[in-house]
Amino acid sequence: xxxxxxxxxxxxxGIFSLLLALGVARxxxxxxxxxxxxxxxxxxxxxxxxxxxNYAGYLSGALIASLISDLVLKDRLYRIGMVVAILSxxxxxMSNDIVVWxxxxxxxxxxxxxxxxxxxxxxxxxxxxxxxxxxxGIHFSGVGLGIxxxxxxxxxxxxxxxxxxxxxxxxxxxxxxxxxxxxxLPAPDRSGVTKSGQAMHDNPPSPLFMRIFLAxxxxxxxGYVVSATFIVAIVDRLPGLSGHGTLAFLAIGLAxxxxxxxxxxxxxxxxxxxALILAAxxxxxxxxxxxxxxxxxxxxxxxxxxxxxxxxxxSLVLTMAGRYYPTRPAKMMGRMTLSYGTAQILAPAxxxxxxxxxxxxxxxLYLAAGAMLAGTLLLLxxxxxxxxDAEAIVATPQACTPG
Numbered sequence: 001x002x003x004x005x006x007x008x009x010x011x012x013x014g015i016f017s018l019l020l021a022l023g024v025a026r027x028x029x030x031x032x033x034x035x036x037x038x039x040x041x042x043x044x045x046x047x048x049x050x051x052x053x054n055y056a057g058y059l060s061g062a063l064i065a066s067l068i069s070d071l072v073l074k075d076r077l078y079r080i081g082m083v084v085a086i087l088s089x090x091x092x093x094m095s096n097d098i099v100v101w102x103x104x105x106x107x108x109x110x111x112x113x114x115x116x117x118x119x120x121x122x123x124x125x126x127x128x129x130x131x132x133x134x135x136x137g138i139h140f141s142g143v144g145l146g147i148x149x150x151x152x153x154x155x156x157x158x159x160x161x162x163x164x165x166x167x168x169x170x171x172x173x174x175x176x177x178x179x180x181x182x183x184x185l186p187a188p189d190r191s192g193v194t195k196s197g198q199a200m201h202d203n204p205p206s207p208l209f210m211r212i213f214l215a216x217x218x219x220x221x222x223g224y225v226v227s228a229t230f231i232v233a234i235v236d237r238l239p240g241l242s243g244h245g246t247l248a249f250l251a252i253g254l255a256x257x258x259x260x261x262x263x264x265x266x267x268x269x270x271x272x273x274x275a276l277i278l279a280a281x282x283x284x285x286x287x288x289x290x291x292x293x294x295x296x297x298x299x300x301x302x303x304x305x306x307x308x309x310x311x312x313x314x315s316l317v318l319t320m321a322g323r324y325y326p327t328r329p330a331k332m333m334g335r336m337t338l339s340y341g342t343a344q345i346l347a348p349a350x351x352x353x354x355x356x357x358x359x360x361x362x363x364x365l366y367l368a369a370g371a372m373l374a375g376t377l378l379l380l381x382x383x384x385x386x387x388x389d390a391e392a393i394v395a396t397p398q399a400c401t402p403g
Contacts, residue, residue, distance in 0.1 A: 006186075007132055013184035014115075014123045015142035017082060020177040021115035023146020024170050025085035025108040026054065029092075031154040031232050031246045035163045040096045044233075048352020050098075050105050051229040052345050057106035059341030061113020066334025071125065071188035074118045074330060081114020082181050086174040093167030115181075117337055121330030122188055124322040129189055136322075137261035140315040144260075144307065148253025155246045202325045204332075206389045212382050214339040217317060219375030220280065221343030224310045226368035227252075227287055229348050231306075234361040235299055238290060248303040255307030263312035264319075272320050273383050276313055280376040283309040287369045291362045314340075343371070 029050070036042040042050075061081075068074055088108040091100060123139055153173070157166045205213070227234075231252065232245035267275040286305030289298045321332035351364030 003130065007127070007130065009184040010123055010126055010186065011138050013181055014119055014139040015145070016177050016184075017078075017115040017119045017181040018140070018142030019146045019149065020082060020174050020181055021085040021108075021112045022143050023150045024174045024177065025089050026058075026112045027147050027228070028089070028150040028154065028167075028170050029054070029105070029108075030229060031151050031249050032163060032166060033230075033233055034236055034245060035154075035158065035166070037233075039163045045352045045356050046098055047233075048229075048348045048355070050101055051225075051348035051352075053102045054105035054109045055225065055341055055344035055348065057109020058113045058116075059109070059338060059345060060106075061110045062117060062334045062337035062341050064334075065113060065117040065121070065330045066338060069328055069331065071122070075122060075185075075188050078114050078118040078122060078185075079182055081111040081118065082178050084108075084114070085111035086171060086178060089167060089174055090171040093164040093171070113337070117330055117333050119185070120318055121322075121328075121333055122185065124319075124329045125188065125326070126186070128322065128326045136315045136319050137264035140260035140311055141257050143311045143314075144253050144256025144258070146253070147256055147307070148250055151246055151250035151253055155250065158246075202327055204324050206385070209382065209385050209389060210335075212378055212385060214336065216375045216378035216382060217336050218339045218343045219371045219378065220313055221340035222347045223280075223283060223287060223368045223372035223375065224313075224340075225344040225347045226351050226364045227306050228310070230351060230355075230361055230364065231303065234365070235290065237361065238294065238299065241296060241299060244296065244299070248299060251300050251303040252307035255304040256311045259308045259312040260315035262308070263316055267316055267319075272316055273379060273386065276316055277376060277379045277383075279309040279313045279316070280372055280379060283313070284369050284372045284376070287365055287372065291365050347371075 033042070033047055037044075037047065064077070065074075068077070084107050088104045088111060091104040091107075095101070120136065120139065124136060127133065150170070153170070154166060157169055161169060204210075232249050235241050235245035235248045236243065263275055263279060266278070270278070282305050286302045286307075286309065289302030289305070317336055318329075318333050321336060322329040325332045347364075347367070350367065351361065354363040354367070355361045
């Protein structure tokens, strides 16, 4: 098999794993949320808690990923995670008990971590080892396609199926997606050199850089999760926009599908941190447009901006992890996602509480925008730290040279 054809199959395995674990198992909950509230008696606060539990599962998966170094074990857990994604989707339609739903959302979170972190780490390791660009734009298009796909499927099924039947239909789709997700990802190579014989060395950033980076990514997690979880319900409750929530979610997915590839190109020209800062500013605008401007056009433009930035930021951060730690990218990916995931547990629960107290989701969007602003300021600070660290590296050998 040619190298190019093999790389297409490996990247496709990653795309299908994200379609399954993120699109079907995780994000289908968002467009199905209004229907579950109407037909299954799911309350606003309970909806927030289910989202928080889902992110708790994702956070648990990130913790596991950060502790594992063995590539064979990562590969085994990735494959188990794909099976869990299907089972957790099926369970959602088998009961209307909040405890059962909570267990399902927790394991769906675990499976999404398996795809997002373990699968991504395995693919990035394969790309570096085979001397391909260590960029994940094509791989992460699976997230946007998963969001758009599940939104389109749910919008179509709403005409014929109730909430329970839709979960079973999504399970059937998952059974198709798992085949290439498992078959096209090759067994991991544990050697310490690339295929061309070059040694693979880690080049970690300074401790101060990592602390600020983790704090900035925590803020980005808050900015992301409020819209990602509640966008359908938010739009449906805005004046004159009832019934347009699923279309807004579809717009997010369509914008997200090519976003990572676009941000890879932007980062090549501007640098990773400048690309992250630009994406953060655009995401703030996207979050605020539905509540500050209002109306159908502003809401969909905001959805496009949000979809075109949030997954691009994740892709940039995880690509940076691979460049700092080419021999074990999932370890730093896990640490970054622990920060991101902690925000994803707290923010939905807080947003659900605020929506219950105020009767509107607008306060949650303001919370998300404020957190993104704080994260942007931290990224600007991170540029100064990166410059200082680079100057220190250059100065060190000079200081050791005899005069």
